[in-house]
Amino acid sequence: MNKEDLKAISSQVRRDIVRMVSAVKSGHPGGSLGCADLLTYLYFEAMNHNASNFTMDALNEDVFFLSNGHISPVWYSVLARKGYFPVSELATFRKISSRLQGHPSTDKNLEGIRMASGSLGQGLSVALGTAQTKKLNKDKSIVYTLHGDGELQEGQIWEAAMYAAANKVDNLIATIDFNGRQIDGDVENVLSLGSLSEKWQAFGWEVLEMDGHNFENIHSTMTEAKNKLGRGKPVVIIMATEMGMGVDFMMGTHKWHGVAPNDEQLSSALSQLKETLGDY
């Protein structure tokens, strides 16, 4: 898929995100907008997966885990746009009896979701488990994860990081959404991550850096990441993003982490995002 096609999809995904959170006046648009390009790339380009016949066991399929579950809107939109479930279901997000819970869950059998997330820091461990099972099953597929940068403040992440390198879990690509912001402000001020790249290197990982809003760079970095698999080291991509990307008034601040736009703000946001695949 060429860059323009991917851009068109991610524009629609961004429209879906702001419409979903605006409709229920709750949810997390900032990080969702920031990761729209990555998830579009993964599901429409990188991953080997079967949207029309979802199975929990994902035998011989690549698997994606969203560890920072609060950016569920971007995941739901991408899953729906790829065909996992009807696009019309996006309208039920966060409403009572919906399969699209505020944070992703498995209990309502939403196709595409294999693990609940929301309480932060757990997704890397889960991914390691699935990666190890794939090895036992002689399944050559790849396990992908996405984590927030603020999420790296959770200790469990580093338990998992230590395990992965020590045990050569080399069928895993973890991506960090490095937008530098969390609920209370800039990550640097809330609890600095220090030298992030050096931390992962010290833990024994292959570390790549990526521009999360440039499809050419995403493609080349992901290709490089895949090429590094199978060589005894797990791979992490530190992905530079802008929280709120695509909506001017949501960018440059942490304030849209978990706040929904009002009707006027929604109009403004939608005027900046081209409708390419038809709104739900």
Place this chain on the structure above:
Amino acid sequence: MESIEILGNKDTRSGFGEGLAELGAENENVVALCADLTGSLKMNAFQNAFPERFFQVGIAEANMMGMAAGMTIGGKIPFTGTFANFSTGRVYDQIRQSIAYSQKNVKICASHAGLTLGEDGATHQILEDIGMMRMLPNITVVVPADFNQTKQATKAIADHEGAVYLRFGRPVMPIFIKPDAIFQIGKADLIQEGTDVTIIACGHMVWKSIEAAQLLSAEGISVELINMHTIKPLDEEAILKSVAKTKCVVTAEEHMANGGLGEAVARVLVSNTPYPQEFIAVNDSFGESGKPMDLMEKYGLGAPHIHAAARKAIQRKA
């Protein structure tokens, strides 16, 4: 009372170890994870026989629980092994989100539960784990009574689809369940029939209750003794059938009164046919260092305590 035959003396954790090793040979989807307590959990036999299916995670229990959850995706049946304290309290949120809420087929196997862990003291003697686990939706809670039953339960939970908390312990205790007994999750064992009082116990307290029943029998009191090895789902039918006859109950557990077996039984009684109930359990207190059986006596979990509770329950009838 009829005498209950002692078949030997072993620790329940060894029953887990033997059961796990047999499972490894019988089911290639069974995998085991351990957080630096392989010897204490008796997981060495599995580790030695199936090294490619054994995952040493180090002292990192949160990661272990998350990994176990992830390993189910692709069809593995993970058994995690560490002390009960580190299997529950330390990782409650990991179990809650990644295992229970996510409906994962993980078997959380917990040794050194309760006071009988002994000399290591209160930091390790968890008395709240049954309560924590039975509060979570989608988790079955099993507390087998002796070595044989722990082995049988270990094997039975592998065939059960869904998360299980399996609780066992460290001390060497009498074996009284037959090696060929059929273990059925959710179906209580009737150890002895009686008419004056029902004693409902789990884990090591089943043996303590057998001792108490012998004391009571010598006094002419007929005890019905139920081994409630599954705390959740609770065998309500067995409870109601028994109390219809005896009309009073003693519950006995090596656990805090808050949230444990006794409260689970009490709920069944008050929702159906309220009868007097006495609770043998730790009363809102941490444990301490000491020899296992000395601690059981000090914290009110000895056979004499059960004996006294049974007499009191009988007295409260009428």
